[in-house]
Amino acid sequence: MTALSTATRTAIKPRPAPGLLLASQLVFNIGFYAVVPFLALVMTRDFGMTATAVGVVLGARVFSQQGLFLVGGMITDRWGPRRAMLVGCLVRISGYLTLAMAGSFPLFLLGAVLTGMGGALFSPALESLVGRAEERRRNTSGKAPGLFALLAICGEIGAVAGPLVGALLLGMSFGWAALAGAGVFAVMTGVLWHGIPAGPTKPALVTVPATDDVHHTVVHGEGVRAMLRDRRFVAFGALYSVNLLAYNQLYFGLPIELTRSGAGPESLAGLFAVASLLTVALQWPISRLTHRIGPGWALAMGFTLKGLAFATMAVLAQFPATGALQLLPPLLLVVGLCLGHMCIGPVAMPLVLDFARGRSSGIYYGLLASLGGCAVLLGNFVLGPLYSGATQPGPDAVWPWAVMAALTAIPAVGLSRLLPPQR
Numbered sequence: 001m002t003a004l005s006t007a008t009r010t011a012i013k014p015r016p017a018p019g020l021l022l023a024s025q026l027v028f029n030i031g032f033y034a035v036v037p038f039l040a041l042v043m044t045r046d047f048g049m050t051a052t053a054v055g056v057v058l059g060a061r062v063f064s065q066q067g068l069f070l071v072g073g074m075i076t077d078r079w080g081p082r083r084a085m086l087v088g089c090l091v092r093i094s095g096y097l098t099l100a101m102a103g104s105f106p107l108f109l110l111g112a113v114l115t116g117m118g119g120a121l122f123s124p125a126l127e128s129l130v131g132r133a134e135e136r137r138r139n140t141s142g143k144a145p146g147l148f149a150l151l152a153i154c155g156e157i158g159a160v161a162g163p164l165v166g167a168l169l170l171g172m173s174f175g176w177a178a179l180a181g182a183g184v185f186a187v188m189t190g191v192l193w194h195g196i197p198a199g200p201t202k203p204a205l206v207t208v209p210a211t212d213d214v215h216h217t218v219v220h221g222e223g224v225r226a227m228l229r230d231r232r233f234v235a236f237g238a239l240y241s242v243n244l245l246a247y248n249q250l251y252f253g254l255p256i257e258l259t260r261s262g263a264g265p266e267s268l269a270g271l272f273a274v275a276s277l278l279t280v281a282l283q284w285p286i287s288r289l290t291h292r293i294g295p296g297w298a299l300a301m302g303f304t305l306k307g308l309a310f311a312t313m314a315v316l317a318q319f320p321a322t323g324a325l326q327l328l329p330p331l332l333l334v335v336g337l338c339l340g341h342m343c344i345g346p347v348a349m350p351l352v353l354d355f356a357r358g359r360s361s362g363i364y365y366g367l368l369a370s371l372g373g374c375a376v377l378l379g380n381f382v383l384g385p386l387y388s389g390a391t392q393p394g395p396d397a398v399w400p401w402a403v404m405a406a407l408t409a410i411p412a413v414g415l416s417r418l419l420p421p422q423r
Contacts, residue, residue, distance in 0.1 A: 016196040018133045018147055024085075024126060024192065026154040031184035033162025034169065035096060035177055036061070036115065042174045043108060053105050057112045064116030065123075066244075066373025073124040073366020077223055081362070082196040084125035089189040092118025093182045100178035111178075118185075124369065127151075127349065128362040129196075135353050149287035149346040156279040223359050227367065233355040236418040237371045239411040243344050244372030245379040246306045246408055247337055250275065252380055252387070253400060254330055259391050260317060263326040271334050278338045286342045295347045296416035302343030303412035309336025310405035317390060317397035354420035379407075 039057065043049040076084040095114030102108045134147045169177035228234065250272075258267055290298035309332060316329040352364045386403065389396030 016129060016133075018130075018137075020191075020195045021126060021130050021133065022147070022150055022154045024188065025151050026158045027184060027188050028122065028126075029155050029158025030162045030165060031092075031181045031188070032115075032119070033159050034166035034184075035099065035181040037163055038166055038170055038174060038177065039099075039108070039112065042170075046174065047103065049105060049108075053108075057105075057108050060109055061112035061116040063373070063377070064113045065119040066116075066369055066376065068117060068120035069124055069369035069373065070363065070366040072120040072122075073128075073362035073364070073369075074224060075121060076125040076128050076362030076366070077360035080198075081125035081129045082192070082198060084121050084362075085192055085196070086189055088118045088121030088123075088125065089185045089192065090118075091121060093185045093189070094118075096178045096182035096185065100175045100182065124362045124366045127365040128360065131349070131353050131361045131365070134350055146287070146291075146346060146350055148349040149283055151349075152342070152346055153280055153283045156276045156283070160273065160276040160280070223363050226359065227356075227363055230355065232418055232420065233364070234367075236351075236355070236415065236420075237368050239415050239418065240344075240348055240368060241371040241375035242303070242407050242411050243306075243341070243348075244369075245375040246303075246310070246404060247341050248376045248380070249310075249383075249404060250334065250337060252383065253390075253404075254333060256387050256390055257313065257317070257330050257333065260393060260397060261321045261326045261329055263330060267327060267330070271330060274331070275334050275338050278335065279342060282339070283342050283346070286339070287346050290343055290347050295351060296419055298343050298347040299415045300412050302340040302347070303408045303415070305336050305340035305343065307405045307408035307412060309333050309340070310401045310408060312336070314398045314401035314405060317401060318393060318395060320393045351420055 039054070039061075043054050043057065072084065072088075075087075079087075092115055095111045095116075095118055098107055098111035098114060102111055130147050130151055137147060165180075166177050169180050254271065255268060258264060290301075293301070312332050313329060316332075321329060348368075349365075352361055352368065356364050383400050383403065386400040390400050391397075
């Protein structure tokens, strides 16, 4: 048996049903959104903690998830997606149990960090398995739209249903809500244990095509170095990271805009519901459109829509709003960001497979997410002082939105030049 055939046989991957993967995203988001969105409310209302303490806990959760996605991707490629997902569920269960018992800042912080770490293990592994299923789908049928569009829809359904479940459970106590979340992930662990076939857990040899049409055999452990040497992918990830920074303004900039417009924080839940309903209703037809026009045009269109949303805000933020018009600026922001996000995500995720060229894709998805997390951390650090002047109508309210409009213009123009070579 030749070394090439040995490498090919070693690279055989487990094939869980795509429906199980999509259901996993749905349940994972229900369990997440039933608990985490209520952390700030519980810490301030029930335990009298300061806004600084809440900010540290929420920031630590985001960093422990987004910032560790690359590590989660490396673990996925070394352990295999099945084991990474199972361990991710167990870590998140431990985080929820800690939150259920929390009554002090250190326990809330520990629970939030464990919750984020669970997501950092689970999500790159899930995306890796969806990527494999998407690759098989493209090779056999190639029909549009792809599995990543369905993954986004399932995620948004979970994001809508989760807070409703959490609000019901919160009527009893936050502890019961956290315990219920832990129970959801415990059931999910059992389903994944039986539903995902066990694959090889040691670094495997994989045959990948080189640009000169000569096949090379590489070791998964060398995947990080090979990925970082791919300057096109690193540049692609750096520009793509603006997508997460832009979408994060729904959580950072939108509440400030509601203060400026006078619509009030009570409108926030309704606007989030609009965002989720838009994604559920339009993700599929938008994915069909982006498949027809191609990834270059789709990415340019998505970032242009986000840039127009920010540019519109830069204009409207200068003027007071009254009556029904108070909700117009934030509504336009939500619609623009959501439409752009629906164009970008399901197009960019399958492109990672072309960058990976047959290598394990977990680290590729991990780096993409970690770059996005870094962009959010650095971007929000810069935008914070600018937003301080955006709580009242006037010239100062222009700056954060103008900066974001300028940032989104860069990937709108540049990403189409960084697309991976087609296999």
